[in-house]
Amino acid sequence: MATLFHKMHGLGNDFVVLDAREAPVEVTAQQVRALCDRREGVGCDQLIRIGPSDKAAIRMDIWNPDGEPASACGNATRCVMALTGAGSVETVGGLLTGGGDYDDVRVELPAPKFQWDEIPIADPMDTAPAPLGWDALEAPDAVNVGNPHLVFFVDDVDDVPLAELGPTIETDPAFPDRINVNIAGVTENGLKLRTWERGAGLTQACGTGACATAVAAIRRRLVKSPVTVEMAGGALVVDWAPGEPIVMQGPATHVFSGEIDLETLA
Incomplete structure (x- = not known):
């Protein structure tokens, strides 16, 4: 049929x-x-x-x-x-x-979650930043925006071997439900992002990854809302204020x- x-x-x-x-x-x-x-x-x-x-x-x-x-x-x-x-x-x-x-x-997503057991992470810890690291990637922000994300802020987004590190971080025992991995940098126009999606690998764009990254950057006061998040496939605009839902726009x-x-x- x-x-x-x-x-x-x-x-x-x-x-x-x-x-x-x-x-x-x-x-x-x-x-x-x-x-x-x-x-x-x-x-x-x-x-x-x-x-x-x-x-x-x-x-x-x-x-x-x-x-x-x-x-x-x-x-x-x-x-x-x-x-x-x-x-x-x-x-x-x-x-x-x-x-x-x-x-x-x-699209309006529910307000993000930040507690370790809301991500979830296996053991109690701070999440902004989290005391975790893999090779040169250290101190990520952990955010749940309907699914779990780690966000690493780096100087050169393209210099990170995400295809190698992504699967290692995704399946680390620290994350009972596995996790999405985002590598982000601040640019003149907003944020640049690469994402390793759990169960999918490298993708041209990730909507929840863009939202998690924007939230983490706004919390760190690296950018102001709304912010443009540029990915390989194009850009999304994310608007968020603490305690509020996340709003994402794009084609x-x-x-x-x-x-x-x-x-x-x-």
Whole structure:
């Protein structure tokens, strides 16, 4: 039986969106891995399923390419809102609100969390900065914006071997749920960012990573809100004040739609 899907991306952070609004769609970890595969599947950074919700206009479920579920994705939320016109989206990480057209989609995320057990980190510690380090990367800020992030501020973002350090930090025993890794620097126009996403690896852009990095930089008084966060795929604007939700804005792109028989991937 064919299932409708949409290929979309937010600043190069790409998704396969399974449309379960009219009929239920179930996926296994094996099917997730097959769909996300860039050689033998459709290919994407995350698999998204949209369907009905009794708490919001729509529900969004997220899986990483390794087949494991994820709790939040800012870029995927912007894509789903642009695709469906939904003003509210239910996710495992919480209720997200916003809206807009493809050129400029605004998403409001819940207020960030900073306590060690809210990240979570295995042992009690400060989180701004955290007394942690890997090679030359030291003293990151830990922030949960629906999913957990570490933010390292460095002089040269491009000089960090993130492809090597990312998987080591992601899977460190200090993080029971694994963690996303952000390498950031302050520029004349705002912030420059590279992200290693847990379960996905290096991506062209990361919406929650941009939010976590902006929050950490604002808390450190390195930048003022709103701030532009520049990534390989483009820029997002993040607005935040202490105690308030995070607001993220940027474009979303619909690439194509198609149908796929999920049973062939079982």
